[in-house]
Amino acid sequence: MNTKDNVELFDNFLSRIKDENIKKLWLNDAHFREKFFDYVYPDIHKVDQLNILEFGVHAGYSTSLFLDVCKLNNGKLYSVDVNDYSKSFNDPNWTFIKSRDDNFDYIEKFIPEKVDVILIDTLHKANHVEKILYNYYPKLKKDGLIIVDDVSWLYYTKNSERDNFFREINNKETFFKLIDIYNSNKENINLEFNFAHSGVSKIKKKNNLTLNKANKIKSRTFTLMNLIKKILGK
Numbered sequence: 737m738n739t740k741d742n743v744e745l746f747d748n749f750l751s752r753i754k755d756e757n758i759k760k761l762w763l764n765d766a767h768f769r770e771k772f773f774d775y776v777y778p779d780i781h782k783v784d785q786l787n788i789l790e791f792g793v794h795a796g797y798s799t800s801l802f803l804d805v806c807k808l809n810n811g812k813l814y815s816v817d818v819n820d821y822s823k824s825f826n827d828p829n830w831t832f833i834k835s836r837d838d839n840f841d842y843i844e845k846f847i848p849e850k851v852d853v854i855l856i857d858t859l860h861k862a863n864h865v866e867k868i869l870y871n872y873y874p875k876l877k878k879d880g881l882i883i884v885d886d887v888s889w890l891y892y893t894k895n896s897e898r899d900n901f902f903r904e905i906n907n908k909e910t911f912f913k914l915i916d917i918y919n920s921n922k923e924n925i926n927l928e929f930n931f932a933h934s935g936v937s938k939i940k941k942k943n944n945l946t947l948n949k950a951n952k953i954k955s956r957t958f959t960l961m962n963l964i965k966k967i968l969g970k
């Protein structure tokens with residue numbers, strides 16, 4: 737999609753937002769526009785009657801984007817957050833579930849059998865992301881998308897824009913965890929990364945097979961052979 741199309745899509749999206757505070761959020765933050773709008777919205781804005789499962793509401797960037805898609809396509813959004821954001825949006829297509837994301841039996845009661853999109857944007861720790869991803873993967877339709885937020889650590893490295901040790905390490909570990917998952921599931925999923933700001937990842941489900949366990953990639957970086965390679969300048 738070229739920039740002109742995206743600008744038009746974004747202007748139309750903004751014109752449909754009634755809540756002035758949400759509109760201001762989108763206008764004042766190029767970060768979320770690039771990560772969520774430009775990278776995710778074009779893929780989903782024409783999917784008819786889609787079901788979306790969102791983990792993490794907070795400011796409401798992703799929630800407002802998904803509710804717009806639902807309004808356009810007669811879809812439904814199910815949002816889970818440990819904090820009560822039930823009053824953040826008043827929309828007939830929205831179900832808010834106040835819960836931890838790993839309270840699986842409880843969440844199961846509210847959500848449909850299958851969903852088209854899953855956003856994972858709660859606790860940004862690699863093992864937690866893995867747990868949520870594996871639990872909800874069977875609920876994702878073939879060709880559906882899992883969006884994982886916060887997968888780039890560049891933004892948080894020492895002396896960079898948002899210098900933050902914990903976020904640097906968490907995002908980096910999440911990035912490599914997704915690579916490990918892909919390593920054992922090349923036939924089952926496509927994996928992409930967008931490194932804008934704190935980064936976002938897109939996983940597309942290619943078939944209805946079970947997701948294999950993550951397979952840690954064996955690195956040859958710290959080997960004698962690589963040391964010799966460097967000494968020889970090869």
Ligand SMILES: C[S@@+](CC[C@H](N)C(=O)[O-])C[C@H]1O[C@@H](n2cnc3c(N)ncnc32)[C@H](O)[C@@H]1O
Nearest residue numbers: 792793794795796797798817818836837857858
């Ligand atoms: C980064 S914010 C979500 C941002 C949101 N997607 C947006 O676009 O504005 C993370 C959210 O996850 C919630 N959260 C953190 N840990 C959680 C957990 N284990 N289960 C459910 N929600 C959690 C927090 O309350 C917070 O609202």
